[in-house]
Amino acid sequence: MTSTEPVTGRPLRIGIGGIGIESSTFCPHRSTTDDFRQTRGQELLDRYAWTREDSDLTCLGGPVEWVPLLHATSLPGGTVEAESYLTLKDELVTRIRRAGPLDGLVYDIHGAMSVVGLTDAEADLTEAVRAALDFVGTPDGAADRGGRPMISAAMDLHGNVSRRFAAPVDLLTAHRLAPHEDAWETRERAARNLVRCLREGRRPHRAWVQVPVLLPGEKTSTRLEPAKSLYASLAGIEKLPGILDAALWVGYAWADEPRCRAAVVVTGDDPGLAAAEAERLARRYWEARRDFVFVGPTGGADECIEKAVASDKRPFLISDSGDNPTAGGAGDLAYMLARLLANDAIRSGRVTALHPGITDPVAVARCFAAGVGAEVTLSVGGKVDTGHGGPYELTGTVEALQRATDQKDRAEGGAYDRGVDTAAVRVGGLTLILVAHRKPFHTLADFTGPADGGLNIDPRTYDVVVVKIGYLEPELYDMAADWLLALTPGGVDQDLERLGHHRVERPLYPFDEDAYEEGAGPDLTAVHLPPLAP
Numbered sequence: 001m002t003s004t005e006p007v008t009g010r011p012l013r014i015g016i017g018g019i020g021i022e023s024s025t026f027c028p029h030r031s032t033t034d035d036f037r038q039t040r041g042q043e044l045l046d047r048y049a050w051t052r053e054d055s056d057l058t059c060l061g062g063p064v065e066w067v068p069l070l071h072a073t074s075l076p077g078g079t080v081e082a083e084s085y086l087t088l089k090d091e092l093v094t095r096i097r098r099a100g101p102l103d104g105l106v107y108d109i110h111g112a113m114s115v116v117g118l119t120d121a122e123a124d125l126t127e128a129v130r131a132a133l134d135f136v137g138t139p140d141g142a143a144d145r146g147g148r149p150m151i152s153a154a155m156d157l158h159g160n161v162s163r164r165f166a167a168p169v170d171l172l173t174a175h176r177l178a179p180h181e182d183a184w185e186t187r188e189r190a191a192r193n194l195v196r197c198l199r200e201g202r203r204p205h206r207a208w209v210q211v212p213v214l215l216p217g218e219k220t221s222t223r224l225e226p227a228k229s230l231y232a233s234l235a236g237i238e239k240l241p242g243i244l245d246a247a248l249w250v251g252y253a254w255a256d257e258p259r260c261r262a263a264v265v266v267t268g269d270d271p272g273l274a275a276a277e278a279e280r281l282a283r284r285y286w287e288a289r290r291d292f293v294f295v296g297p298t299g300g301a302d303e304c305i306e307k308a309v310a311s312d313k314r315p316f317l318i319s320d321s322g323d324n325p326t327a328g329g330a331g332d333l334a335y336m337l338a339r340l341l342a343n344d345a346i347r348s349g350r351v352t353a354l355h356p357g358i359t360d361p362v363a364v365a366r367c368f369a370a371g372v373g374a375e376v377t378l379s380v381g382g383k384v385d386t387g388h389g390g391p392y393e394l395t396g397t398v399e400a401l402q403r404a405t406d407q408k409d410r411a412e413g414g415a416y417d418r419g420v421d422t423a424a425v426r427v428g429g430l431t432l433i434l435v436a437h438r439k440p441f442h443t444l445a446d447f448t449g450p451a452d453g454g455l456n457i458d459p460r461t462y463d464v465v466v467v468k469i470g471y472l473e474p475e476l477y478d479m480a481a482d483w484l485l486a487l488t489p490g491g492v493d494q495d496l497e498r499l500g501h502h503r504v505e506r507p508l509y510p511f512d513e514d515a516y517e518e519g520a521g522p523d524l525t526a527v528h529l530p531p532l533a534p
C-alpha cells in the first residue's frame with residue numbers, strides 16, 4: 001500500500017458524476033443527448049441515499065461535502081453520436097474544473113459505451129476526467145504540490161475494463177447480481193471505499209487481468225451456476241486481510257471492439273495477494289467458460305410461440321431477446337409481431353397475447369389521430385433496424401392511448417422510466433403496445449400506467465406475453481407462470497457468431513473454441529497497476 005496523509009479535521013469534498021450507456025455496435029440506432037437523462041445539482045444528489053446528512057457513510061470518520069457535477073444515463077441503444085458524446089464529456093470536465101479542489105470522485109458509469117470514431121470510449125472519457133481532477137487538485141494542496149484526487153468507479157458487470165481505462169482509476173467495483181438488483185448497493189460500495197481510503201490515507205494497488213471469453217448476459221446470469229458461485233465468491237475475497245474489493249466483469253457481447261471481453265480487478269493494500277486472487281478468479285472463469293448456459297429454456301420464435309399457446313400455464317412469457325432495448329437493441333423490430341399473428345390460435349382470438357414495446361412514433365401518432373375505438377391500418381416497426389424483415393402491415397382497433405405528459409419519470413430508474421406517448425392496438429387475440437420512443441416493459445406499472453389516463457393493461461390477464469427483453473427482470477420473473485427465451489434476430493442477437501464480430505481481439509471464446517491445445521490456456525497473469533502517485 002502507498003500511504004498518504006489521512007484527511008482529518010475537515011470535511012471531504014467528493015464529486016459525483018459520470019456518463020453511462022450500453023451501446024450495441026450492431027444496432028443501427030444512434031444515441032444522442034436527447035436519449036440521456038441528465039441530472040445536476042440537488043436532483044443528482046437526491047439519486048443517492050448515502051448523500052443525506054444522516055447517512056453513516058457521510059459521517060464515516062467525519063463529514064462529507066458531496067459535490068454534484070453531471071450524471072447522464074441512457075437506456076441502452078446504438079453507438080453514441082460523436083457530437084453528443086463530446087457535449088456531455090465537455091460539460092462533465094468543465095464542471096470538474098469549476099468545482100474547485102476535490103478529494104475524490106464517485107464515478108457512476110456503465111462501462112459499455114461506444115462512440116462513433118472511438119474504440120474505447122470509457123478510456124477516452126476517464127483520461128479527460130483524470131486530467132481535470134488533477135488540475136483542480138485537493139483541498140489540502142494544489143495539483144502541482146502533490147494533491148491528487150482519487151477516482152472510485154461504480155460499474156455494470158456487463159461493462160468492459162481495458163488496461164487503458166483502468167490505469168487512471170484508483171478504485172473499481174461492479175454489480176454482483178444479474179439481474180442488477182444490487183445496482184444501488186454497488187454505487188454505495190464505491191463511495192464507501194473511496195471515503196475509507198481518503199480518511200485512512202490509503203492508496204491501494206490494483207491487479208488487472210482480462211479473460212478471453214465473451215458471453216451474452218443471458219448466459220451469465222447469477223441466478224444460475226457457474227456465475228452464481230463465481231460472483232458469490234467476491235465477498236469472501238474482499239474480506240481477506242489486505243484486500244479492499246474484488247470485481248468480475250463478463251464484458252459486453254454486442255460491441256465489436258478490442259476491449260470486449262471478461263475482466264477481473266482485485267484491489268488492495270497487498271499487491272501480491274491481490275494478484276494471486278485476481279489470477280485465481282480469472283482461471284475459475286476461464287475453466288467454467290463451457291458451463292455457462294442460457295438462463296432459461298430457449299427456442300426459435302415459432303417454437304416458443306407454439307409451446308406457449310399449447311401450455312396451460314398463464315401468463316406464459318416469451319423474451320424477444322434479439323431486439324431487447326435494455327441490452328442495446330433498436331426496439332422497433334416487428335419480427336415477433338409477424339410470428340405471433342402467423343399463429344392461428346392467436347390471430348383468431350382463441351388465445352390472447354400481449355406484445356409491448358415496439359417503437360414507432362408514426363404509428364403512435366396515427367393512433368392518437370384516430371382515437372380510442374377507431375380502426376387503423378398501420379405499417380409497424382422496421383424503420384430503424386431495417387435488416388430483419390422491415391415493417392409489418394396490420395389493421396386493428398385502437399384500445400387505449402396514454403400521453404407522455406400523463407406519466408411521471410421515476411427518478412430512481414433514470415432514463416428507463418421516461419414518459420412516452422403510447423398506444424395499444426388489438427388485432428384478433430393480440431394486443432400490441434406501440435411506443436413513440438424506445439421504452440422497456442419491466443414492471444406491472446409499465447403496462448398499467450397511472451391510475452388516471454393510463455393504458456390500464458394487466459399482463460397477468462393474458463395467456464401469452466411477449467416482451468422485448470433477455471432474462472426476465474424480477475417483477476416479470478415473479479409474474480410468469482412459465483417462460484421461454486426466444487433466440488430472435490436483432491442488434492443484440494444471442495447467437496454472437498451470427499452477428500459477425502471482426503474487430504475483437506482473437507483468440508476469443510466462443511469464436512475460437514480450439515485456439516488452445518488440450519490442457520493449455522491463455523496467459524492469465526495479472527498486471528500490477530500500482531497506486532496512482534499522490
